[in-house]
Amino acid sequence: MAKKDVRVRRELEKFMKQPPAGISLCTINDDNFAEMRATIIGVAGTPYESGVFKLDVTITDRYPYEPPHIRFKTPIYHPNIDNNGRICLELLKLPPSGCWRPVVTIEGVLLAIQTLLCTPNPDDPLMDSIARQYRLDKNEFEKNAREYTLQHACQSRQNSAGTSKGENVPLKDFCFQDSGVTSNNQKRKSSDVDITENSNKKFKDEVL
Numbered sequence: 380m381a382k383k384d385v386r387v388r389r390e391l392e393k394f395m396k397q398p399p400a401g402i403s404l405c406t407i408n409d410d411n412f413a414e415m416r417a418t419i420i421g422v423a424g425t426p427y428e429s430g431v432f433k434l435d436v437t438i439t440d441r442y443p444y445e446p447p448h449i450r451f452k453t454p455i456y457h458p459n460i461d462n463n464g465r466i467c468l469e470l471l472k473l474p475p476s477g478c479w480r481p482v483v484t485i486e487g488v489l490l491a492i493q494t495l496l497c498t499p500n501p502d503d504p505l506m507d508s509i510a511r512q513y514r515l516d517k518n519e520f521e522k523n524a525r526e527y528t529l530q531h532a533c534q535s536r537q538n539s540a541g542t543s544k545g546e547n548v549p550l551k552d553f554c555f556q557d558s559g560v561t562s563n564n565q566k567r568k569s570s571d572v573d574i575t576e577n578s579n580k581k582f583k584d585e586v587l
Contacts, residue, residue, distance in 0.1 A: 383442050387412040390484050402489050406434070413438050415485075417449070419493050421532065426524035427455070427496050430532030434492070435464075436485065444473045445482040447488060456520075456527035458499050458510035467505045468495055 391412075394404055401420040406412060415436040421427030432455060437448040449471065450464035458468040469477045470491045504510035513520045 380442075383438065383440060386414045386443060387438055387485070390486065394486050399486060399490055399493075402486075402493060404485065404489065417489055418487065419496065421528060422493065422497055425497050426521045427528050427532070428525075430455075431529040432496075432532055434489075438485075443483070445473060446477075446479040446483070447485055449488065449492070454527065454531040455496075456509065456524040457496065458501050458504040458506050458513050459495055461505040465505060466495070467500075467503055468492065469503075496500060 385395065389520060391404065391406070397473045398404070401422065405416055407414050407416055415438070417434040417436050419432045419434065421430035423429075431453065433452040435452055439445055439448065449466060451460055451466065454462070456554065458558050461467075468488075468491060469484060470479060470488055473479050499510075499513055501510035501513045509520065512523070
């Protein structure tokens with residue numbers, strides 16, 4: 380197994396033991412540590428509350444000496460995330476323009492993205508018009524972000540759980556149903572790779 384894969388597997392095994400609240404992470408194929416899927420649940424009290432935001436995570440051969448490549452699959456109204464899902468975050472950039480270091484983990488990056496949803500940075504935007512709105516009319520920004528969340532990030536709850544948009548149902552009921560990823564509640568073969576790790580946020584939904 381490549382050195383990169385050993386590192387990633389170790390990270391994922393830790394992550395699975397106690398995943399951060401409101402975040403899930405798993406491989407798409409058990410034998411491939413380069414392609415993963417993550418989910419971040421919008422934190423209560425933000426315009427993204429109860430939204431289910433899916434992300435693609437790609438680990439390059441140079442990891443951990445370069446950061447993972449992460450993009451939102453779920454559309455989101457945010458000054459630091461563009462229409463292609465790209466994220467403007469210093470932790471996802473190499474120095475000198477960013478602050479990535481090899482000691483940072485995939486979990487650490489996902490926690491930073493979760494924090495970015497709580498506290499956007501309008502001074503370093505990918506979406507200038509949204510950043511301007513955030514600075515000049517935060518109430519309008521929050522209204523638009525909330526409507527966008529209901530339209531795009533709560534739809535999977537409605538489709539898979541038979542509930543109305545935005546209704547809070549357990550994450551295990553709908554997360555990753557389109558990718559066929561196994562839930563933590565399902566028994567897994569001994570050959571399967573257990574994935575995940577520790578953290579402390581205020582969200583207690585069960586995750587993948």
